[in-house]
Amino acid sequence: RKEVEQDPGPFNVPEGATVAFNCTYSNSASQSFFWYRQDCRKEPKLLMSVYSSGNEDGRFTAQLNRASQYISLLIRDSKLSDSATYLCVVNPRYSGGGADGLTFGKGTHLIIQP
Amino acid sequence: ETGVTQSPTHLIKTRGQQVTLRCSSQSGHNTVSWYQQALGQGPQFIFQYYREEENGRGNFPPRFSGLQFPNYSSELNVNALELDDSALYLCASSLGTRGGETQYFGPGTRLLVL
Numbered sequence: 389r390k391e392v393e394q395d396p397g398p399f400n401v402p403e404g405a406t407v408a409f410n411c412t413y414s415n416s417a418s419q420s421f422f423w424y425r426q427d428c429r430k431e432p433k434l435l436m437s438v439y440s441s442g443n444e445d446g447r448f449t450a451q452l453n454r455a456s457q458y459i460s461l462l463i464r465d466s467k468l469s470d471s472a473t474y475l476c477v478v479n480p481r482y483s484g485g486g487a488d489g490l491t492f493g494k495g496t497h498l499i500i501q502p
Numbered sequence: 503e504t505g506v507t508q509s510p511t512h513l514i515k516t517r518g519q520q521v522t523l524r525c526s527s528q529s530g531h532n533t534v535s536w537y538q539q540a541l542g543q544g545p546q547f548i549f550q551y552y553r554e555e556e557n558g559r560g561n562f563p564p565r566f567s568g569l570q571f572p573n574y575s576s577e578l579n580v581n582a583l584e585l586d587d588s589a590l591y592l593c594a595s596s597l598g599t600r601g602g603e604t605q606y607f608g609p610g611t612r613l614l615v616l
């Protein structure tokens with residue numbers, strides 16, 4: 389089983405629609421969770437951290453379910469500029485023996501159509 | 503922008519050669535992590551440097567090595583290049599190593615091995 393699994397898409401969504409992405413992770417000891425956005429041929433950029441209580445940043449809402457090892461991202465009122473690849477990212481527990489680095493999913497490709 | 507810079511932006515090498523990639527971390531950040539991103543994949547953790555020492559390593563062979571300098575900038579060295587080393591190499595800076603710190607990525611170096 390892959391450490392972080394995402395549906396690669398592409399998701400083709402009309403402008404103004406609501407779109408949801410999910411990912412699952414295998415390491416139950418994982419400590420922190422993020423969504424990064426990556427535009428074509430650019431570096432990943434932090435979109436938002438993800439907390440069990442759920443968190444919202446404007447049109448974006450992220451949710452973590454530790455029991456199911458499941459992370460979600462909801463984008464409301466999608467814009468053309470939201471077209472990108474969305475990377476689900478997990479930071480394993482720091483073991484004391486050294487950092488494990490961020491573990492990335494392959495990403496979900498989103499295309500917002502006018 | 504994140505304030506993380508990388509050089510060069512692009513590089514072409516041939517099999518068997520050696521390459522050095524450079525990264526300057528964001529001001530105030532003492533930790534640098536390196537990632538390899540192959541086409542269509544999420545970034546894969548290579549290693550992390552903290553206070554000039556390797557602090558964790560992913561599943562990469564010893565021909566991938568690094569350095570961190572007193573100003574927290576870092577180098578990634580790859581010896582005996584193979585065709586599969588062709589990828590986008592990303593460095594990310596952060597503050598501390600407890601785990602969970604947000605990592606900020608540089609624009610990356612695109613390496614093509616012929």
